[in-house]
Structure formats: C-alpha cells, structure tokens
Amino acid sequence: MRWINTKPSPAVATLLMLAPFVLLVIAYGVGSAARLADNPSDKLLPALQTMVDAVNRLAFIPDPRTGELILWSDTAASLVRLFSALGISTLIALVFGMLVGMLPYVRALLAPFIATISMVPPLALLPILFIVLGLGETAKITLIVIGVAPAMIRDLALRVIELPKEQITKAETLGGSSWQIALRVVLPQILPRLITSLRLQMGPAWLFLIAAEAISADSGLGYRIFLVRRYLSMDVIFPYVAWITLLAVITSFALDRLRIVVFPWSNLGVR
C-alpha cells in the first residue's frame, strides 16, 4: 500500500498526537537532570519539582507585599488588555471589511490605504504610541489593534468579495436593498470567517501584548516574564510560557466551537 493511503486508527492517532508533547517533557526532564547532576544550583533548566513549587507560590500563596495571587492578577491584567483589543479589532474589521467588500466606492477609497497600513511594522510604532498615549493601558491596547485589525479587515473584505456574484444578484431579485443584503446575506456568511480570522490573529495579538508589557507595565504575564528574567528565574518563565500557550489554545478551541454552535451551517460543507 502506498504511504499516502495508510491512515492511523483513532487510538493510534491519539497516541501520535500525544507523542510530541510527551517527548518534549521527557527531553526536558533528561536535560534538566543532566545539568542538575553537574551543578545542583543550575538555573537554566530547573527540575519539574522546582517549577511546581514556583507555580504553587505564584498561584496559591498571596504575595507578601501586595496580598495578591500573582499568577491570577497577571492573567487578569493580560486578558483584559488582550480581549479589549481583540474586541475593538473585531468591531473595526467587521464594519470596514463589509464596507470595503461590498461598496466599490469605499473599496477604491480605502483598500490601498489599508493594504499600506497593514505593512507598517506595529512594533516600530510602539515608541510613538507610548509618547502620544502615555504608558497606560491605552497604548498597549492600541498597539494590538494596529497590529491585528488591518489583517482582519483585509481578510473579511476578501471573504465578502469571494461570495458568489449569483448570491448577491439573487438577493437583488428578491427585492433586497444594499442594507438588507448586508444584514441578511453578507453579514451572516462572514461572521464564521470573522471568528476564524480572530483565531488566526491570536498569535500576533499575544506577541504585541507581551512586547508592550515587556516595555512598560506593572502587571501582566509578559511583564512578569521580563521582570523575573533579571534573576534568571526559569522556574517562573517556563510555567508562564506554558500557561500563555494553554490560554491561547483554549481560546482558539473555544472560538472554533462557538463558530460551529452558532453557525451550524458553516461546518456542513466540511467532511
């Protein structure tokens, strides 16, 4: 049988799925054990137990100075920034994506401009944002929006343009006005794509969040990582990275489930 035709059974597929994760943990354990055998106070690859202790300390024991549970307050601070920025980006993308996609005049006016804006490296704007907007939340949220929204607008506008011309014509023969066609034909069909687009932009959004927090913040997951870097606290950094990854994976999964539950038809073509 050709390789392209051999498929794993569900059980094997699960094992294969888990294998890389298990291998990574084992490789880390082996490497960590080897380094610690040489030098018990090595900080680069702390033992799993050290990390568990660190997580325990950060997540369940209130900080003696502020009385906060640091992991949770960091998570809350970061997620508030991330989700407000993504919410704003989604709204902007929806409005401008539909306008650019549906109205030739707006497309002529804005499409090249948005394409240009999306090429500006957002991190290069960060100093400007800090100078103009101050060091508070506004600058961080704006950075994420600038980094994420143009790509989402372009993605949605393309999706609108890709809708078969026949559908729009059909809606016109049913007596729909531009507004009605936007509301009943275009909007419902791009909302699933909006969710997918949001999922794809989660990576960049986290990047900009961590970058902004690294430079100026007094709480947040990125702030903590860059703070403890000074003490070479790998036992905190590794769990934080894993936690951020887990948050991103959960958000992405939840968004996809949301899409399927709210728009059941959007999964019907996929077999």
Add this chain to the structure above:
Amino acid sequence: MSTIVFDKVWKEYGDQIVLEKISLTIASRAFVALVGPSGCGKTTFLKLLLGEEAPTQGTITMDGVPLVAEPGPDRGVVFQRYSVFPHLTVLGNVLLGKEFRSPVAARLFGAARRNAVDEAMALIAEVGLAGSETKYPAQLSGGMQQRLALAQALIMKPKVLLLDEPFGALDPGIRADIHVLMKRLWHETELTVVMVTHDMREAFTLGTRVIAFERPRDRPEERERYGSLLSRDIYIWPPRIAGEPSLFAPDRDDPAIPLGLSQDDPAPQGDNP
C-alpha cells in the same frame, strides 16, 4: 402581462462584440428556451434581461417601459449554482424575499411573519420539499437545491423567471422530475420564462419557442469583431399555451402515441427565420 421587446440590441465588452443586432419580441407567458454553442452570448443575453449588464446599443423594454439596469423583484432568477443561501434553512431561504419587505430589520414578526411562513410552507410543499424546511442547502441534493431555488424565486411572484442552465448539473432522472415541476409551475403561475440550456431535448420539451444564437463568422481573427446573431427562432408546434392542457405528449422523445395530428415538425414562424 409582461411582453419583453429587444430592439436592435448590441452588447460589446471593450473591443469584443458579443451580441449583434438582436431584435426579438417575447410574448407574455411564453417559455423561451435559448440554445447555442458555448461562448455564443446566451448568458450575456440573460444578464441583459436580468439587468446585470446594460446593452451597448439598442433598448430592452418590458410592457413598453425600459428595463431598469439593476436586478429587481419583477425578474426572478435561478442559476446553475449558488442560487440559494447556504446560511439559511429551506424555510429561511424561501422566506427571505418576504422578509425584505421590512426595510430596516429585514425580518418579519408576529402575524406578518406567520402569514409569510404559511405562504412559504405552501410553496415549499408545491415544489416537493415538504418535510425539509429546517434543513440547510448543504444537506439537500442538487435537485432539491434547484427546487428550493425555484420556490425562493417564485415567492416574489415575478413577472419573468430567468433560468441559467438550471438543471444542467442534475442527473437525467432527477432532471425529468424537475421538468415536470417546471411545466406545472409555468402553467399555474403568471410567468414568462426565459431559459438558457445546453440540452436540446430540454429546450424542445419545455419551451414554447426555441431560440438559437450563433456566430456566423467564427474564424479566430473574426471572433472579436463579429458577435452572435439570432440564427434560429422556432415556435414549437402544436403550440403549447400556458394554463391550457397540451394537445400533445409532453416529451417528444417518448414512444409515439397516435394522436391523429398531421404535423409533428417544429415549424419556423419567427421574426428571423
């Protein structure tokens, strides 16, 4: 009433001439089948009727009024594909035309909605989709999707129904079933039908009149400067008349039944024989 008159219509795309000097009168309640080789301008002709394209020269009028150069509710359409909305259920698809009556929300509520739902359900049953109201188009077969597209167009009670190879992708059995439906709808509804098709048998089975477009000059160097002309205009005989029983077996390819009629050939009677 809906008499459509094409008066010396030309259609050009840039340098490319697609249709030349089309003059044609389509009687109210006719069922015109439009045939011709690929690229002869059949679909362009349909787009002119639909209002998606405007003629380069000449005029198209319906009941003496020039056609609005934008698709509207007086002209329904069924395409070969993408005619129904994938995000709406069968009922939602048929209801949509009614819901567009509400200008801002584009939705109906209360009694207005109940009436519209009743009307839509009747139409869904009419096209043979009863029981599938809550399904999405992706859950329907190709034939059922086209039935749905017909119901969706007919709820607007259009004067003209334009069909762009609507049954081309269906297998022969399904196609025969939907032909029966199409004939019934044409008999029972106040409709003028213009259908583009590749299938000669379909054209002669359903139509009251078969029109062919052809490029008389089709050498490669001529193709750009000469468009298609209306080359054949055949009235089906004996005439099929909307709403009246046929004198004839519905399908000319059926086994012959002695009918006591002398002439079986389609006799040319058109403006441009």
